[in-house]
Amino acid sequence: MDEKAIGQAMRTLQIFAAMVYFAPEFDEELGAAGLEPGLMCYFGGRAAPMGAVPASVVHATFYNFNPERVRENVPRLWGLAGPEKLVEARLxxxxxxxxxxLDPEVLHSPQVAEAAELARRAALSADTEGRPLAAAHQELEWPGEPHMVLWQxxxxxxxxxGDGHIATLVEAGLGGLQSMVSHSATRAGFLPSFAQDHRGWSPEQWDAAVRELSARGVVDEEGGITDEGSALRARIEAATDRLAAVPWQALGDTGAERLIEIGCALSSSLVAAGCLPSEGVFFPR
Known part of the structure; x- marks a missing residue:
């Protein structure tokens, strides 16, 4: 499979893992572990595989959050719940x-078990130099149930x-806030209102980034994407696809196609079940 096809498939496949951050069970379980609901759970749950890292590391690896919002929660959260406890709570x-x-019969089906072993093989084959979040996840113990092996x-x-994507953004000269503004301008990601609120940026900071990107020709004065900006974002996505393709080579075309077939079907079922917010977060499709 070519890099673009894998990249397109990953945009759907990753929903199977990312849905947890939108699920009420996430705040419930991490709250029971000791964290406060909201961003503290998100920072703690996603960063926990790296250990009790400082705010600077969370900001660097998550990339597009206001550093002040990170410092409000990190390292305080580690005093409320240790990383190992949070890794387990997320699972x-x-x-x-x-x-x-999802139907339990589907989750515990032979097809999911097949996809789980393919996903495990790809994950363990991933090149992690310069990829701190991937490296940390690669070192986690594997769950026992196949559907959770697939999730991990x-x-x-x-x-x-994501680690590779950040490298492409840095090379393109887009900081965390600028990356959010330019991506929202393509109407392919978060609505600006949600991006500002969830990533912790004020309207004034967002508007300042729009002005900076407008001066570069990436967006227009109203924050809409320009032809130059569209070309820049296309190059970023193409480079991200190229950097993300290595783990899939371990599966060969047949294995890659099978993981995508099973995994994307599961992701589509999760979307149909309402795993992602329907309003106020993403641009309507």
Whole structure:
């Protein structure tokens, strides 16, 4: 399979792992572990595989959050719940969410077990130099149930792709806030209102980034994407696809196609079950 095809498939496949951060079970389980609901759970749950890292590391690896919002929660959260406890809480949350939204017969099917071993093989084959979140996920112990092996494998591939994506953004000269503004301008990601609120940026900071990108020709004065900006974002996505393709080579075309077939069907079922917010977060399709 070519890099673009794998990249397109990953945009759907990653929903199987990313859904946990939108699931009510996530705040419930991490809250029971000791964290406060909201961004503290997100920072703690996603960063926990790296250990009790400082705010600067969370900001660097998550990339597009206001550093002040990170410092409000990190390292305070590590005093409320240790990393190992949060890794386990995230697994429990993902398991509960998957069982709520998918038929147990599907989750425990031979097809899911097949996809789980493919995802594990790809995740363990991932090149992690310069990819801290992927490296941390690669070192986690594997769950026992196949559907959770699949979840962890896809989560690792998602972080591998994300680490590479950040490298392409840095090379393109787009900081965290500028990357959010330019991506929202393409109407392919978060609505600006959600991006500002969830990533912790004020309207004034967002508008300042629009002015900076407008001066570069990436967006227009109203924040809409320009032809030059579209070309820049296309180059970023193409480079991200190229950097993310290595783990898939371990599967060969047949294995890659099979993981995508099974995994994307599961992701589509999760979307149909309402795993992602329907309003106020993403641009309507």
């Amino acid at each position: 429990v949350a993902a398991d509960r969410a998957l069982h709520r939204m 494998g896809i989560a690792t591939l998602r972080e591998h792709r």
